Amino acid sequence: MRHILLLATLTFALTGCSTKAPLGHPEEPYATDSPPKAGQYLALSTGYGLSQKAFLHAATDSRIVYAGETHDNPAAHRVQLDLLRTLQQRFPGEISLGMEMFTRGQQPILEAWIQGPMTEKAFLRQSQWDSTWGFDWRLYRDLLLFAKEHRIPVIGLNAERDLVRALGRTPAQTLDEKTRQRLPQMDFNDPYHKALSEATFAGHSGGRARMDGFLRVQTLWDETMAESIARYLDSPDGQDKRMLVIAGARHVSYGIGIPRRVHRRLPASFTLVGIEEVRLPKGQEETKGMQIEPVDLPMRPFDYIAWVDYEQLEPRGVKLGVMIEPKTLRITGLKEGRPAANAGMQKDDILLAIDDEKLQEFFDLKYVLNQRKAGEKATVKIRRGESTLELEVTFMPPAPLPKGHP
Numbered sequence: 001m002r003h004i005l006l007l008a009t010l011t012f013a014l015t016g017c018s019t020k021a022p023l024g025h026p027e028e029p030y031a032t033d034s035p036p037k038a039g040q041y042l043a044l045s046t047g048y049g050l051s052q053k054a055f056l057h058a059a060t061d062s063r064i065v066y067a068g069e070t071h072d073n074p075a076a077h078r079v080q081l082d083l084l085r086t087l088q089q090r091f092p093g094e095i096s097l098g099m100e101m102f103t104r105g106q107q108p109i110l111e112a113w114i115q116g117p118m119t120e121k122a123f124l125r126q127s128q129w130d131s132t133w134g135f136d137w138r139l140y141r142d143l144l145l146f147a148k149e150h151r152i153p154v155i156g157l158n159a160e161r162d163l164v165r166a167l168g169r170t171p172a173q174t175l176d177e178k179t180r181q182r183l184p185q186m187d188f189n190d191p192y193h194k195a196l197s198e199a200t201f202a203g204h205s206g207g208r209a210r211m212d213g214f215l216r217v218q219t220l221w222d223e224t225m226a227e228s229i230a231r232y233l234d235s236p237d238g239q240d241k242r243m244l245v246i247a248g249a250r251h252v253s254y255g256i257g258i259p260r261r262v263h264r265r266l267p268a269s270f271t272l273v274g275i276e277e278v279r280l281p282k283g284q285e286e287t288k289g290m291q292i293e294p295v296d297l298p299m300r301p302f303d304y305i306a307w308v309d310y311e312q313l314e315p316r317g318v319k320l321g322v323m324i325e326p327k328t329l330r331i332t333g334l335k336e337g338r339p340a341a342n343a344g345m346q347k348d349d350i351l352l353a354i355d356d357e358k359l360q361e362f363f364d365l366k367y368v369l370n371q372r373k374a375g376e377k378a379t380v381k382i383r384r385g386e387s388t389l390e391l392e393v394t395f396m397p398p399a400p401l402p403k404g405h406p
Contacts, residue, residue, distance in 0.1 A: 064270040068249030075308035100247035102156030159224040226261030274302035317370035318395035326362040353381040
């Protein structure tokens, strides 16, 4: 006991009386001397820059690699693909890909995509990509094609939308029993997660009730994705595998969103990779940043940062210049000077096919038009009254039209 008291006295003498401010900053203990440039890689723990090869090797050492993203930046997804390729080269047959973009209920579709002959069109139709995730498919296409080529299991991590809506409207304790049973184990008491969520919410409008709902939804997303990761990696199929997790940067930064919640369930090694924009296009700084209030947290946001430019995808596909009744593909209106009107289409015509592609539902029409380019010609088959006609269309660059109208 005497030794313990002596040790405590010495510890107090050495540390307790110090009034000096902490040395450095916990988020960046080794500050860099020059502003970052796209294509550079940084180890935040040491402040050293890395080559791409060194970055990819160091970042993929852990069992779980979290790669935060800006959803609509193609440059971010190229870094994720580089990480996935590196993992496949280093640990062939031992990796998996966890994706925020899919829910647990979509797992059978993901397995059919990886293991079977499912076409890209069928995958987009069955996963309802445009309505469930909504970001341009081209952003994630290469990742999912690579996973399919190498039979890398893709795991849908996220919560179902109806559950998100329910918890966003009302606290968990007021939900019916059946709905509560679908919830993962939820921890609302992480002060850092709360601070980060409140800073994020500052870019939205709403009062205290909406803030509380926002925090519940953020927690549900993070806990569900954490549970999905831990459940898979602890299962017979996943117990010998590593995982690359791709999710929005706010879900993985500082390790307090998904990573800490995974670690509570499955204490595995992990690495945090931030994919940060050096600069944004002029005029988009506020909208991309969502006017998020700055918040200082006592830890590094990431282990490694890959610096990229913010890029924008070129507009895809073409438009016919028509208003469509989605269930029947009946034309309800035309825009003068656009391809359909120029080809002689009329109101109440029903679209049947474009070249060899039959049109049975609105998805078919959107998919075909997304594959075409301005200047191309096509034969559009229509039904007009009792007659079937074929009209030649020359596609033009898209003109602004109401969202959802081809």
